[in-house]
Amino acid sequence: MDRRDETDERLAPPVEDDLTAAFPLPRPNKTLTALATSALALPGIAGSARADAPIERSSASFASSYYREDDVEGKRLSTTSSTDERYEVFAQQLRFDIPTSERTDIGIDILYEEMSGASPWFVRNEGGRRVVFMSGATIEDQRTDVKLDLDYYMETGKDTLSIGYSTERDYESVSFGLATERNFNDKNTTVNVALGANFDEIEPTGGGTNLRVVSDHKWAVTAFAGFSQVLSRAAIAQVTLNYKHSDGFLDDPYKQVAFSDTSRGNVSDARPHDKEQVSVLARYRHHFEDIEGSLHLDYQFYADSWSVVSHTAEVGWYQTLWDMFTIAPSFRYYSQSQADFYEPVLNATLLAGRTPTLRTSDYRLSPYGAFSGRIKFELDLEDVLEYEATGWRERVGFSDGVDLLLSVAYERYFSDGHLGLTSVGEFDQNPGLVSFQVVSITLNGRF
Amino acid sequence: MMRSIRLLVAAAITLAALASTGCVAVKPWERDLLARRDMGFEPDGLEAAREAHIYWSKEASMPGGSGGGGGCGCN
Amino acid sequence: MLFDRFRFRAMGSPCELALYAPNREDLERARDAACREIARLETKYSRYREDSLASRINRSAGTPEGVEVDEETAALLDFAATAFAESDGRFDPTSGVLRGIWNFHADRVPDRKEIDAALRLVGWSKLHWERPRLVLPVAGMELDFGGFVKEYAADRVAETLRQAGLAHGLVDLGGDMTIVGPHPDGSPWRIGIRDPRAPSEAIARIALHEGGLATSGDYERCMIVDGVRYSHLLDPRNGESFRRGPACISVRAPHCLVAGVTATIAMLHEETEAESFLATLGLDHLGIRQDGRCFGEARIVEVAARRPRRSRTTAIGRL
Numbered sequence: 080m081d082r083r084d085e086t087d088e089r090l091a092p093p094v095e096d097d098l099t100a101a102f103p104l105p106r107p108n109k110t111l112t113a114l115a116t117s118a119l120a121l122p123g124i125a126g127s128a129r130a131d132a133p134i135e136r137s138s139a140s141f142a143s144s145y146y147r148e149d150d151v152e153g154k155r156l157s158t159t160s161s162t163d164e165r166y167e168v169f170a171q172q173l174r175f176d177i178p179t180s181e182r183t184d185i186g187i188d189i190l191y192e193e194m195s196g197a198s199p200w201f202v203r204n205e206g207g208r209r210v211v212f213m214s215g216a217t218i219e220d221q222r223t224d225v226k227l228d229l230d231y232y233m234e235t236g237k238d239t240l241s242i243g244y245s246t247e248r249d250y251e252s253v254s255f256g257l258a259t260e261r262n263f264n265d266k267n268t269t270v271n272v273a274l275g276a277n278f279d280e281i282e283p284t285g286g287g288t289n290l291r292v293v294s295d296h297k298w299a300v301t302a303f304a305g306f307s308q309v310l311s312r313a314a315i316a317q318v319t320l321n322y323k324h325s326d327g328f329l330d331d332p333y334k335q336v337a338f339s340d341t342s343r344g345n346v347s348d349a350r351p352h353d354k355e356q357v358s359v360l361a362r363y364r365h366h367f368e369d370i371e372g373s374l375h376l377d378y379q380f381y382a383d384s385w386s387v388v389s390h391t392a393e394v395g396w397y398q399t400l401w402d403m404f405t406i407a408p409s410f411r412y413y414s415q416s417q418a419d420f421y422e423p424v425l426n427a428t429l430l431a432g433r434t435p436t437l438r439t440s441d442y443r444l445s446p447y448g449a450f451s452g453r454i455k456f457e458l459d460l461e462d463v464l465e466y467e468a469t470g471w472r473e474r475v476g477f478s479d480g481v482d483l484l485l486s487v488a489y490e491r492y493f494s495d496g497h498l499g500l501t502s503v504g505e506f507d508q509n510p511g512l513v514s515f516q517v518v519s520i521t522l523n524g525r526f
Numbered sequence: 527m528m529r530s531i532r533l534l535v536a537a538a539i540t541l542a543a544l545a546s547t548g549c550v551a552v553k554p555w556e557r558d559l560l561a562r563r564d565m566g567f568e569p570d571g572l573e574a575a576r577e578a579h580i581y582w583s584k585e586a587s588m589p590g591g592s593g594g595g596g597g598c599g600c601n
Numbered sequence: 602m603l604f605d606r607f608r609f610r611a612m613g614s615p616c617e618l619a620l621y622a623p624n625r626e627d628l629e630r631a632r633d634a635a636c637r638e639i640a641r642l643e644t645k646y647s648r649y650r651e652d653s654l655a656s657r658i659n660r661s662a663g664t665p666e667g668v669e670v671d672e673e674t675a676a677l678l679d680f681a682a683t684a685f686a687e688s689d690g691r692f693d694p695t696s697g698v699l700r701g702i703w704n705f706h707a708d709r710v711p712d713r714k715e716i717d718a719a720l721r722l723v724g725w726s727k728l729h730w731e732r733p734r735l736v737l738p739v740a741g742m743e744l745d746f747g748g749f750v751k752e753y754a755a756d757r758v759a760e761t762l763r764q765a766g767l768a769h770g771l772v773d774l775g776g777d778m779t780i781v782g783p784h785p786d787g788s789p790w791r792i793g794i795r796d797p798r799a800p801s802e803a804i805a806r807i808a809l810h811e812g813g814l815a816t817s818g819d820y821e822r823c824m825i826v827d828g829v830r831y832s833h834l835l836d837p838r839n840g841e842s843f844r845r846g847p848a849c850i851s852v853r854a855p856h857c858l859v860a861g862v863t864a865t866i867a868m869l870h871e872e873t874e875a876e877s878f879l880a881t882l883g884l885d886h887l888g889i890r891q892d893g894r895c896f897g898e899a900r901i902v903e904v905a906a907r908r909p910r911r912s913r914t915t916a917i918g919r920l
Contacts, residue, residue, distance in 0.1 A: 110687040111859070111882050117683040118858045121676045121753065142572040146580065172572045181623070188575070303590075307567070313559045317567055321590040360590035362567050366559045373564040381587040389587045397564035405564060415586050443586050455573075459563075482786070488573065513584055521572055525786060561787055561810065 142172040144519035155510035157212040166196040186228035195219045199511035201335040202423040202440045211511040222247040236261040252279040271305035283332035297327030313366040323356040336438045340427035355384040373397040389415035405457040414500040418444035445509035448498030455488035484523040614775020621769035631765035638761045642754045646746040663740025684862045685725040691869040693837035697745030698722045716840035752861030755779040779813040779857040797848040813857025817864035818849030845871045853885040
């Protein structure tokens with residue numbers, strides 16, 4: 080800013096529109112303001128508030144991934160459990176984005192996954208230790224999930240209507256969503272609001288696992304509000320609030336809770352019939368132009384009416400190399416406290432013959448922390464149109480008009496009671512905590 | 527529970543106010559860096575959906591960052 | 602989405618429209634509208650055409666009643682007046698007379714007497730401009746729209762294309778460029794800036810999503826007399842060829858018109874002053890000094906040497 084211009088600032092007509100005038104923007108240079116203002120007085124060059132461009136090329140993505148949980152450690156496994164193997168999942172994902180008109184497009188997501196393996200059934204005391212007893216029979220199931228998004232674009236944002244359907248042998252879910260996005264302040268600020276609902280039906284089957292329900296259902300409503308702000312030419316941040324209310328059958332029909340006195344037998348998992356969940360997520364992206372790298376920072380705080388509080392922090396770095404390669408390592412830390420009715424093994428002595436109305440031995444409601452590391456490699460065969468003034472241009476890439484993006488990723492996830500933010504006693508730690516790895520390959524094409 | 531909701535709302539309002547007053551206006555023709563794929567909040571949609579699903583089914587929390595989403599029998 | 606480009610000559614320069622449209626029909630309709638707009642502006646503002654408004658203005662020189670001009674021309678004259686005032690006389694549309702004495706084909710430097718005689722016909726402050734009447738009070742005075750009408754035309758044509766429904770494309774009128782909109786996937790147009798020392802090499806690339814880009818350089822025409830290099834950049838304030846400025850400057854602005862005039866004004870500053878002038882202005886720019894080094898807002902450019910690109914593109918047209 081040229082200090083000499085200060086006296087003239089009052090006289091300089093503002094070029095910003097009404098919205099931005101409300102913010103203390105850096106004042107433009109006087110000479111530039113004068114030139115820009117008189118240029119804007121010219122007929123027919125003022126331009127250019129245009130619609131938030133809908134996608135104008137079709138794109139298709141395919142991803143294949145393999146998820147595998149580590150076997151249960153010997154010292155954490157019940158000696159009478161028939162297997163130490165846990166879950167593995169093969170998933171295939173397909174996504175299409177298809178422009179249907181100048182203002183609309185359709186997104187279709189299809190997921191098909193095959194799950195197999197065993198999962199923790201209950202926890203018991205053995206030789207002075209908590210050990211997990213795995214569900215006997217190997218569960219085999221398939222899940223198909225289809226989701227349809229309809230987007231409508233306008234000058235100041237877009238609206239989205241979504242419908243989803245998911246089905247597996249013992250489960251069915253239908254979901255609906257309405258989302259809207261609005262840009263303000265010359266598209267420096269974006270506000271998102273979304274409402275959703277889902278209706279789920281469960282019909283537990285199999286395994287001779289003393290199932291107490293034949294069929295039940297639950298429903299949930301979700302609300303989401305997001306606010307993102309461009310902070311500089313190379314930085315953007317977003318804060319989102321998420322809220323979910325669930326109602327109905329929220330128990331896990333495939334889990335039981337054991338008593339410390341084994342003669343009392345096991346009781347089924349029993350949870351409250353409603354649940355309120357709330358989270359706030361903050362995300363920050365910063366691009367470092369000199370080294371062509373982007374920093375990703377995410378933090379999420381979560382709390383629910385079952386007393387679980389969690390913190391998630393994630394840091395990632397996307398390094399572009401030779402224009403077409405990206406290597407992206409990222410680390411995630413997660414810590415949660417336990418649900419208030421979580422008890423790995425019910426203390427028969429203290430309970431003196433009573434059974435608590437709410438109880439679970441589910442490791443997902445136990446206190447723990449988790450670390451995960453991920454590395455992703457991408458190869459971007461994108462058309463780059465080089466326009467050289469009144470000269471030549473070359474299309475570079477896979478072929479004319481087609482962009483291809485290939486990525487391969489690997490993730491390793493460890494969880495343990497001792498990794499949490501608060502210390503966990505040996506008898507609260509769940510022996511069924513999961514560690515897993517995921518490999519995936521994704522191919523994206525734009526046409 | 528109500529306390530944490532009130533806290534969250536207050537934090538969000540403060541952040542929003544901070545962000546909108548301290549910001550510089552980046553003009554549309556200066557968005558070349560922000561438009562990079564690696565600057566997206568979720569650069570890879572399929573991966574984001576997969577990750578969210580895995581964490582959601584293995585942890586107590588729900589994933590934030592996008593509206594809606596269906597259920598499944600895994601949680 | 603259909604992509605096509607159209608090359609043609611207009612306003613004395615090679616021009617190109619690079620356009621995306623949903624179908625052939627829309628593409629051609631938009632292109633035709635753009636071509637009509639270019640033809641309209643050329644017919645109106647070319648000083649080489651007898652029937653143009655520019656010629657009519659110049660023929661009126663010396664008459665007390667001058668010419669009454671239309672709204673568009675009035676806005677252009679207001680713009681020129683602003684640019685003249687803001688540049689302390691460096692930008693002056695009446696300086697075309699100087700070209701008559703600086704003949705870059707004859708390799709002869711005019712003497713002081715010739716220059717002084719020509720300077721009597723140069724000077725925006727000599728003319729009377731009061732909407733809608735323009736008076737060139739001295740016979741022989743000339744008004745040359747050539748210094749900014751091509752830039753204005755680029756902005757007009759881009760807007761014409763937008764009006765015709767296109768959202769993605771680039772307008773290049775002899776190196777004065779305005780973006781209609783980025784590539785359909787949102788990626789920017791990458792524009793190569795040629796190295797003044799090695800005209801077949803791109804010294805840098807500028808990525809543009811929107812707005813205009815204009816370049817001014819001293820290499821387009823020059824002559825060497827007695828070992829001294831005289832550039833075609835003539836300083837309206839003293840009638841001399843200006844030799845102390847940078848080799849070339851590209852400026853990016855919301856409108857090509859502002860970019861072009863800013864680049865022209867900056868070229869008539871000494872190298873270090875040009876740098877501070879542009880820095881003060883706050884517009885993205887890339888300049889190349891006489892010694893070949895770059896200066897400016899490195900953030901807008903990809904300096905070619907910094908990043909090996911998979912593209913083999915090197916051929917650059919004139920800027």
